[in-house]
Amino acid sequence: MLDARFIIENSEKVIQSLLQRGYDPGIIKEFLGIEDERRSLLIEVERLRQQRNELSEIISKIKKEGRDASTETQKAKNVSELIKEKEEKLKDLEEKSKTLLLNIPNTPHESVPVGKDETENVEIRRWGELPVFDFEPMNHWDIGEMLEIIDFERASKIAGARFAIMKGMGAKLERSLINFMLDLNTSRGYKEVFPPIIVNRDSMIGTGQLPKFANELFTILDPEFYLIPTAEVSVTNIHRNEILSEKDLPIYYTAYTPCFRREAGSYGKDVRGLIRQHQFNKVELVKFVKPENSYDELESLTRDAEDILQKLGLPYRLVSLCTGDLGFAASKTYDLEVWLPAQQRYREISSCSNFTDFQSRRAGIRFRREGKKGTEFVHTLNGSGLAIGRTLIAILENYQQKDGSVIVPDVLKPYMGVNVIR
C-alpha cells in the first residue's frame, strides 16, 4: 500500500507509474475525491468531539459541586447524537478510502525498464554453457515416466489435473533439493523457519494477495483460511504489527513450504508436466531491511538465488521485469530463468523482488532508529531460492543421457547417495 499522503502530494507521479504498469489511473482520481471528503469530515467530527469532551468536563465539575447539570447534559446529548451521525458517514468514507488504497499497486523503481508486457523485459546477464546433445533431448515428463519417478496419471485420480506423485528417486530428488537449498541458504546467514502454510485473511492482505487476487488462492471456509501461494506470505507476516529495533535489522529468513495456486485463467498453458502445478514445493528467501539498503539487498538476494543454480550447474539468465510485467506489490523484480533443453527456452525458476515499504505499510512492520523519535516502515524483499519442482525439471532435462538416465549434479550426490538416476 502506498502512503495516502504521498499519493495526495505526488498524484501526477503516481498516475504516471500506473500508466506504465498498464493500470487504469482512474482509481487515483477517485481516491483523491474520497480522501478530500474524508479529511474535511474528520476535522468536523474532531471538532464536535472536542466540544463533547469539554462539556463532559464541565458536567463533572458541576456534579462535584452538587449543582444541577441538566442543561449541560442535554446540550452534550445533542452533540453526541450529531457525532454519531457524522461518524457513520466518516466510517463509510474511511472504508472506501482504504479499499481504494489496497488496490493501488506499488510504484516501480526508476531503474525498472518501461514496457508493456513480458516481451519487453530486459536481459541483464547469462550464465553457464547450454548443454549439447548428440540425441533428441526428452521432455522431463517423458524422462520422469520412463524412470518411473513421476506419476501424473495416478495423481489426477487422487486429486485432479495439475498434481503429481513423486516416486522413488524422484521423491528423493525433491527432498534432496529442499535440503541442499536450505543448507546453502542457512550457511549464508538466512535463518531457517518452517511456518504455517494456512494463513488468515490479515496475512494475505499484509503481503498484497488480498483483496485484489482472491481468485488465485485456495480457500478454506469456516473458519476463513487461505492456503499460501508462496512462503512469502507466512514468513513476511511473522513480524506483522511489530516495531523492530534498528539493531535487529537486517533479518534474513529462509523457508521451505509447499505452495498452492489456483492457476485460474491458465487453461491450456503448460498443461503437461511439472511446470505449472496446483501444489508445489519452494524454498524461499525473505529479508527485512532498512530502507536505504533495500536495493543493494535485492542485488545480494538475487546473487544468493543465482548461486544455487551455479552450484547445480544449471544454465540460466537474469532478466529485469519491465513495468508492464511487474507484480502488484513489487517496485523492482529480477526473474531467474533456467534453460530447459526440451523447450529450447529459458523458464522462470525464481523471482526476486523489492517491495520497499508497500508490504510493511499494509502489515504494520516498523522499526525504530537508535536515538531517534518515531518509527519507520522496514523494506521487505523476497525471492525463490528456488522453486523445487522447476529445479527438478531443469536437472532431469539438462543432465539427461542418451540411455534415458540422469546424472546427479555433484552438489546433490551426498544428498542422493547415488551418482546417476536410472
Added chain:
RNA sequence: GGAGGGGUGGCCGAGUGGUUGAAGGCGACGGUCUUGAAAAUCGUUGUAGGGAAACCUACCGUGAGUUCGAAUCUCACCCCCUCCGCCA
C-alpha cells in the same frame, strides 16, 4: 468438544464510570557525581491522524451497545493459558 482464568505502553504490572494516555517497576535516552565506568540521583521516554504552531482527536484484544462521559458496565467475536475429553 466441556470447565475455568486472562488479554493494558518496548517489556513487566496497577487501575473506584469523570484532568487516567493511563500509578509503579524494568529497559532506553539525557544531565549531575566520577580520571573513566559502575553505583547513586534528577529529568525525558507509546502509536497514529489533523494543524505553520499553540494545540486538538483517536487508540487499554476486536466489534457493537448503555451513558453527557467507558480501560472501567453489557453483549458478541478473536486470541492466549490451565484442567478434562478426543486425536497424529
